[in-house]
Amino acid sequence: MRKISATYIISNEGTPLKNGILVLNDDNSVAELIDRKGSVKEIQDLEYYSGVIVPGFVDVFTFLSWPNMNTGLINSNDLAKLSLGETGDILMIQKAINHLEAFGTKGAADFFPAKKSHDLKKKSKLSIRDIHDTSEVYTSKLFSEFPSTVLGRLFTNNISADKAFCIGTGSLSSHLKLSVFDELKYLQTIKADLSLEQQIKWACLNGADALGFDHLGSFEIGKKPGVNLITNLDYDNFCLKSDSKLKVIV
Structure with missing residues (x-):
């Protein structure tokens, strides 16, 4: 077993725990x-980190199969006119997957999946749900409370000006990094009153629920959500700063 503690743990299963302990089984559940x-009493074999421990992220909007695709509201008919060689290649698909893994993402949605990406996604450490049409999940469930005029903003900028359910990135054509954490920091700059606790719910639990990843999203007993460490925070307001850092623990 592995015992991990930090200044705070945001579990998505209750209020943040100060100096709490997360105990993992050998399979990281x-x-x-x-x-x-x-x-802060010392315990044998306890790993202690200065910062906030959170579950792995869930990215609800990626184009892993089409890494050079400009993000936005598109449909399968438009995409069917393109070949993989025109918009991306195997190396770029692997790069996109590597980005998600390196920046603490454990689950993702791949919009309009291509057959050539199947083996790479299967070999990855990610849980990936293929989305063949935007109405399959998002229009009916995630964005049912948003007017249609807001949907474009959600897909292209990954957030809503007023509220948001989940966090997504897009493609390597629109982002230098496929990092949910970077999206959270950007969101903090335009909505300064957002607490880290709220953002982690959007970035982890809501995405897991939307994509049907029952094993991700929170530190609930039996789940295998991964573990991320966030450092250099504004503890007075319990929120991110522009220079906050991320480290993948599990």
Whole structure:
């Protein structure tokens, strides 16, 4: 077993735990979440980090099969006119997958999947759901509360000016990095009052629920959500800063 503690743990299963302990089984599933009521008493074999421990991210909007595709509202008929060689190649698809893994993402949606990307996605460490049409999940479930005029903003900028359900990136054509964490920092700049706790719910739990990833999104016993460490925060307001950092722990 592995015991991990930090200044705070955001579990998406209750309020943040100060100096709490996350206990993982050998397969990295959650065995226990311990509330120490702020105690910093040393425990044998405890890994302690200065920062905030959060679950792995879930990216609800990617073009892994089409890494050079400009993101936006498109349809399968438009995409069917293109060949993989015109918009991307195997190396670029692998690069996109590598980005998600390196920046703490554990689950993702791949819009309009291509057959050539299948083996690469299967070999990855990610849980990936193929989305063949935007109405399959998003129009009916995620964005049902948004007017159609907002949908374009959600898909192209990944957030809504007023509220958001989930976080997504897009493609390497529109982003230098496929990093949910970078999207959270950007979101913080335009909505300064967002708490880190709220953002982590959007970036982890809501995306997992929307894509049907029951094993991701929170530090619930039995789940295997991954573990990310966020450092250099604004603790007074419990929010991100422009120079906040991310480290993948599990």
